[in-house]
Amino acid sequence: MSHHVIWAPWRMSYILDDNRKNCRDGCLFCRIAAENNDGDNLILFRGTHAFVLLNRYPYNNGHLMVVPYSHLNNLGKLSQDAYLELMELFRRSIDCLHDALQADGFNGGINLGKTAGAGIADHLHFHIVPRWHGDYNFMPVIGETKVMPQHLEETYNHLLPYFSAERMASS
Ligand SMILES: [Zn+2]
Ligand SMILES: [Zn+2]
Numbered sequence: 001m002s003h004h005v006i007w008a009p010w011r012m013s014y015i016l017d018d019n020r021k022n023c024r025d026g027c028l029f030c031r032i033a034a035e036n037n038d039g040d041n042l043i044l045f046r047g048t049h050a051f052v053l054l055n056r057y058p059y060n061n062g063h064l065m066v067v068p069y070s071h072l073n074n075l076g077k078l079s080q081d082a083y084l085e086l087m088e089l090f091r092r093s094i095d096c097l098h099d100a101l102q103a104d105g106f107n108g109g110i111n112l113g114k115t116a117g118a119g120i121a122d123h124l125h126f127h128i129v130p131r132w133h134g135d136y137n138f139m140p141v142i143g144e145t146k147v148m149p150q151h152l153e154e155t156y157n158h159l160l161p162y163f164s165a166e167r168m169a170s171s
Contacts, residue, residue, distance in 0.1 A: 044163040049082035103130035
């Protein structure tokens with residue numbers, strides 16, 4: 001299956017207009033998606049329905065999030081197209097991280113609701129955390145708050161070429 005991601009500004013403004021209705025208290029993901037400042041916002045890739053960005057408060061080097069543009073807190077509310085692209089970007093991001101950082105493994109997943117540890121509970125997003133032999137023992141849940149000192153900008157610049165349209169969208 002060939003899946004082409006097409007930059008569609010009309011679609012983006014439609015989604016962002018929709019978000020303004022749903023997102024009343026300045027959601028971080030909605031703000032970042034609407035800004036035209038992907039470098040400072042650590043956005044690695046923009047698809048049609050979802051985008052990929054580095055976590056500013058990573059658990060490990062290369063900790064990413066895959067986020068739909070739509071401000072929704074429930075997977076069931078996502079359109080099927082958006083859901084499929086979200087999952088596509090999820091697995092392709094893992095491939096990119098594998099190649100870019102030679103990670104030995106990954107933790108990936110979603111926290112739904114504050115009870116489950118979601119830091120931004122109102123806007124769905126998946127986490128991907130690269131793991132290396134001996135980095136630390138076991139991470140039972142993918143949390144939001146562990147701050148790890150590192151050079152985010154260097155990581156971003158290293159990863160960016162790996163997150164090309166070819167790699168993220170071709171079959
Ligand atoms: Zn939002
Ligand atoms: Zn989160």
